[in-house]
Amino acid sequence: MRGKIAIVSVLCVLLATSVALAAETKQAKASWxxxxxxxxxxxxxxxxxxxxxxxxxxxxxxxxxxxxxxxxxxxxxxxxxxxxxxxxxxxxxxxxxxxxxxxxxxxxxxxxxxxxxxxxxxxxxxxxxxxxxx
Known part of the structure; x- marks a missing residue:
């Protein structure tokens, strides 16, 4: 059970990081x-x-x-x-x-x-x- 929770937690962190990086990249490209x-x-x-x-x-x-x-x-x-x-x-x-x-x-x-x-x-x-x- 703890293993599943750990895996889900890691996946959530990776997903949140990916979304944040994608938003940052899009914003940097449209800075003007x-x-x-x-x-x-x-x-x-x-x-x-x-x-x-x-x-x-x-x-x-x-x-x-x-x-x-x-x-x-x-x-x-x-x-x-x-x-x-x-x-x-x-x-x-x-x-x-x-x-x-x-x-x-x-x-x-x-x-x-x-x-x-x-x-x-x-x-x-x-x-x-x-x-x-x-």
Whole structure:
């Protein structure tokens, strides 16, 4: 009987820990709020019409957010996308002499930097696989 109670107790603790970690991970991913909320599926052309900031202006903002000489920064990928329900520009920026890439998200409504994250090559490859799976 005590063994069963111990097993049930351990399972309850594991379940509670899993739920707490899942909630924390979800909250960390959505730590910013954009200005253009998007629901449902939209074509690239429809998303472009919703944007108030041009791709070129958003790219300048993203590059300015990276601390390096201008000559050492190169945008390797750019896209207008919906993330966490908001319309954003996402830029992958390679910095000469630094491993991985800097990902900078710029709000498509007001042009402000929403998030910046350093990604390793493995992390970038994983993200691309996840995007293809969607």
């Amino acid at each position: 709020t954009g200005t253009i909320q998007v629901t449902g599926k939209h074509s690239e052309a429809e998303l472009a019409k919703m944007a108030k900031v041009s791709m070129a202006d958003a790219e300048k903002t993203a590059l300015a957010a990276i601390e390096a000489k201008d000559a050492d920064k190169k945008v390797t990928n750019r896209e207008l996308e919906v993330e966490h329900g908001y319309l954003i520009y996402s830029f992958d920026i390679k910095v000469t002499g630094k491993k991985g890439i800097e990902e900078v998200n710029v709000d498509a409504g007001d042009g402000k930097v929403l998030a910046r994250e350093h990604e390793t090559s493995k992390g970038e490859a994983k993200e691309k696989r996840e995007e293809k799976a969607k």
